[in-house]
Amino acid sequence: MAPLSPAQAQERLNIVATTGMIADAAHQVGGERVEVRGLMGPGVDPHAYRQTRTDILAMMRADLVLWHGLYLEAQMESFLRGLEARRRVVALAEFIPPELLIAHDTYKDHYDPHIWMDPELWQKVVGAVRDVLIEEWPEHEAEFRANAEKHLAQIAEMSAYAKQVLATVPEGGRALVTAHDAFNYFARAYDFEVLGVQGISTESEAGLNRISELVDVLVQREISAVFVESSVSDRNIRALVEGAAARGHKVEVGGQLFSDAMGRGGTYEGTYIGMIDHNVTTIARALGGEAPERGMHGRLAAGS
Missing domain, CATH: 3.40.50.1980 (Nitrogenase molybdenum iron protein domain)
Structure with a gap:
């Protein structure tokens, strides 16, 4: 018999997310099946944030580490790339096709990372969270899809409100x-x-x-x-x-x-x-x- 995955061996999938926006997406899609810890709280600047010892320990113990990417977490990038050899680490914004991104104003082949400011783009990140969670715990695919559809509808409503006002x-x-x-x-x-x-x-x-x-x-x-x-x-x-x-x-x-x-x-x-x-x-x-x-x-x- 194949060994149980971390998710199967416990009641919840242990997720560490870098930004609050990523943590919220993971919570919305994962629902009761996930335990989400966000590293960066209110008022924290992700461009300058450096991982603490407590952060490192949390990421090393996590079943899944979700981060934004596109060089948003500039001071954490090398650590997160290195962690990929030991944990499932996913840069969610990098699932978005480059043609939908805005080029960085200074660095060639880099993009503006602030995609959450456009709800329609953020829907693609939520979709990426859904797909990653399904890969991690396929037994709950239906639940993850239902949660994602509900949240995507909320984002669509917000997008319509934004355009209107x-x-x-x-x-x-x-x-x-x-x-x-x-x-x-x-x-x-x-x-x-x-x-x-x-x-x-x-x-x-x-x-x-x-x-x-x-x-x-x-x-x-x-x-x-x-x-x-x-x-x-x-x-x-x-x-x-x-x-x-x-x-x-x-x-x-x-x-x-x-x-x-x-x-x-x-x-x-x-x-x-x-x-x-x-x-x-x-x-x-x-x-x-x-x-x-x-x-x-x-x-x-x-x-x-």
């Missing part, structure tokens, strides 16, 4: 000024322009020239709102506000967006659907569009 933002006001270029897929999906202080990675430096250039844009185009990010320092965004004020143009912080990490665990904003709902609703309302104050189904935290 973001279309109400006046065309001349569809400029999204943020700390770094995490919203390029969002911009492509919803016909916005992204003006990031830093590049795709938060590791890039934001020089005084770049800040001065963006202040010029804010003043010349009369952009009235900029956005801070939950996982990136607001220092540069505050510099933009102050620079515009010095030139007689008032710019407000339109809200805090979830860029590279979701909200607190146990909250609606701590799920992928809640994360996108928060971002879409905040952006639409701050830039002159129409969106319900509490989001798609009234679940956003008051004042979020």
Whole structure:
């Protein structure tokens, strides 16, 4: 008789995921059949995150390690590649065909990793999670497929909501000024322009020239709102506000967006659907569009 797989020998599949978005997808698809541990919590920048001793131990003991890939977890990449010889380690974003990705602004043959900002692209990651779980535990294929279909329908509903409310933002006001270029897929999906202080990675430096250039844009185009990010320092965004004020143009912080990490665990904003709902609703309302104050189904935290 063939030996039992780790999943068959226990009640749940032990999964370690790097980002909160990946952890949420694994939880949604795996349901009661999985135990998911996410390494990066709220406010954590995956570009700069380095694995701790506790993380290493958790990954070594896991049945399955899921990570994003596309060089998002830049400081963990060599460790995760090396771990492939000892554990099932899957870079989920790398299942997406290159022709659907946005090329990196600096490095040849690299791509912008922030694909979760386009729900229709994120559906492909959820599909990849489904397929990997089925490979790991084929006895529960029907359950994994049913869970995935339910979550994919939720994402499709969110995508439709996003298109509806973001279309109400006046065309001349569809400029999204943020700390770094995490919203390029969002911009492509919803016909916005992204003006990031830093590049795709938060590791890039934001020089005084770049800040001065963006202040010029804010003043010349009369952009009235900029956005801070939950996982990136607001220092540069505050510099933009102050620079515009010095030139007689008032710019407000339109809200805090979830860029590279979701909200607190146990909250609606701590799920992928809640994360996108928060971002879409905040952006639409701050830039002159129409969106319900509490989001798609009234679940956003008051004042979020």
